[in-house]
Amino acid sequence: MLRVAVPNKGALSEAAAAILSEAGYRKRSDPKDLSVIDVNNDVEFYFLRPKDVAIYVGAGTLDLGITGRDLAADSGAEVIEEVALGFGSSTFRYAAPNDQTWTVDDLAGKRIATSYPNLVRRDLASRGIDAEIIRLDGAVEISIQLGVADAIADVVGSGRTLRLHDLAAFGESLCDSEAVLIRNPESVEASKAAKQFIARVQGVVFGQQYVMIDYDCPKPLLEQAVAMTPGLESPTVSPMLDPEWLAVRAMVPRKSHQSLMDDLSELGARAILASDIRSCRF
Numbered sequence: 091m092l093r094v095a096v097p098n099k100g101a102l103s104e105a106a107a108a109i110l111s112e113a114g115y116r117k118r119s120d121p122k123d124l125s126v127i128d129v130n131n132d133v134e135f136y137f138l139r140p141k142d143v144a145i146y147v148g149a150g151t152l153d154l155g156i157t158g159r160d161l162a163a164d165s166g167a168e169v170i171e172e173v174a175l176g177f178g179s180s181t182f183r184y185a186a187p188n189d190q191t192w193t194v195d196d197l198a199g200k201r202i203a204t205s206y207p208n209l210v211r212r213d214l215a216s217r218g219i220d221a222e223i224i225r226l227d228g229a230v231e232i233s234i235q236l237g238v239a240d241a242i243a244d245v246v247g248s249g250r251t252l253r254l255h256d257l258a259a260f261g262e263s264l265c266d267s268e269a270v271l272i273r274n275p276e277s278v279e280a281s282k283a284a285k286q287f288i289a290r291v292q293g294v295v296f297g298q299q300y301v302m303i304d305y306d307c308p309k310p311l312l313e314q315a316v317a318m319t320p321g322l323e324s325p326t327v328s329p330m331l332d333p334e335w336l337a338v339r340a341m342v343p344r345k346s347h348q349s350l351m352d353d354l355s356e357l358g359a360r361a362i363l364a365s366d367i368r369s370c371r372f
C-alpha cells in the first residue's frame with residue numbers, strides 16, 4: 091500500500107485535501123484522524139504537521155508527502171520535488187525594524203529569530219556571516235519587540251504581518267516557496283502506484299492552471315486565431331454546418347484567459363466559451 095503524508099492543519103492543509111479529493115482519493119471524515127486508509131485506491135494517508143512531512147518521506151517511512159518547499163529545505167531531508175502544487179506561495183525573508191535600513195551584512199554578530207534555523211544557517215554560512223540564531227516555533231515577528239532578537243527570518247505571504255509589526259524585509263528571498271508533492275528518492279523509484287498518484291495530482295494541478303477555450307471562427311481568420319490559441323500540441327479545428335465558419339478548441343493558461351477572450355472577440359471570433367478542466371493526463 092502506498093503511504094502518503096498530508097498536512098494535518100495550518101496554511102496548507104485545506105488546499106492539499108481539496109486537491110487529493112479532486113484527484114479521487116478518500117477524505118478524512120474527522121479532522122482529528124491521523125490516518126485514513128483509502129481501500130479503493132490502495133493508499134494510506136497520514137495527517138502530520140507540515141514541518142514533519144519531509145522527515146518521514148526522507149527517511150523512507152512514507153513514500154510521498156505534501157509540504158512547503160521551504161519546510162522541506164529546512165528539514166535537510168533528502169527528497170525529490172515531484173509537483174509544484176500552485177498554492178501556499180511565499181517568500182522567506184530577513185526582516186528588521188523599519189526605522190533603520192538594513193543589509194544582509196548588518197546581520198553579522200546579531201541575534202536572528204526564526205522557525206527555519208537550518209535554512210538561515212546555510213544562507214549565513216554561504217555568505218560567511220557569523221550570527222546567533224534564536225530558534226522559535228512561531229509568531230516570530232513579535233520577538234524583536236520582546237527583546238530576544240535583533241532581526242528575524244520568516245515566511246512572508248502578503249507582507250501584512252511584517253507591516254503590522256513595523257518590520258521591513260531586506261536582502262533577497264532565501265527560498266521562493268509553495269506547496270509541493272515530494273517523494274523519497276529510492277523507495278518509490280519503480281513503484282507503479284507512486285507514479286499513478288503523482289500523475290493524478292499533476293493532472294488536477296495542471297487542470298487548475300488552464301481553461302478550455304471554445305470559439306467559432308470565420309475561416310479567413312483561422313490562422314490569426316490559432317496563433318493566439320496554440321493549445322498544448324495544436325488546437326482542435328472542426329467544421330461547422332455553415333461552411334464559412336470553423337469551431338476551434340484549445341487549452342489556454344487560466345491567468346490570461348480573460349484578456350485572450352477579449353482579443354479573440356476583437357479579431358472576429360464568436361460564441362467564445364471558457365470552461366474549467368477538473369483533471370487531465372498527458
Ligand SMILES: Nc1ncnc2c1ncn2[C@@H]1O[C@H](COP(=O)(O)OP(=O)(O)OP(=O)(O)O)[C@@H](O)[C@H]1O
Nearest residue numbers: 099100101102140141158178179180228245247267
Ligand atoms: N501567510 C502565508 N502565506 C503563504 N504561505 C504560507 C503562509 N504561512 C505559511 N505559509 C506556508 O505554509 C507552510 C507552513 O505551514 P504552517 O504555517 O501551517 O506551518 P507551521 O508554521 O509549522 O504551523 P503552525 O503555523 O500551525 O504553527 C510553509 O510552507 C509556508 O511557506
Ligand SMILES: O=P(O)(O)OC[C@H]1O[C@H](OP(=O)(O)OP(=O)(O)O)[C@H](O)[C@@H]1O
Nearest residue numbers: 228229230245246247248249250251252
Ligand atoms: O505575510 P503574511 O500574509 O502576513 O503571512 C506571513 C505570516 O504567516 C505565517 O504565520 P502563521 O499564521 O503560520 O503563524 P506562525 O508564525 O505561528 O507559524 C508566517 O509565519 C508569517 O508569520
Ligand SMILES: [Mg+2]
Nearest residue numbers: 100101228229
Ligand atoms: Mg505557521
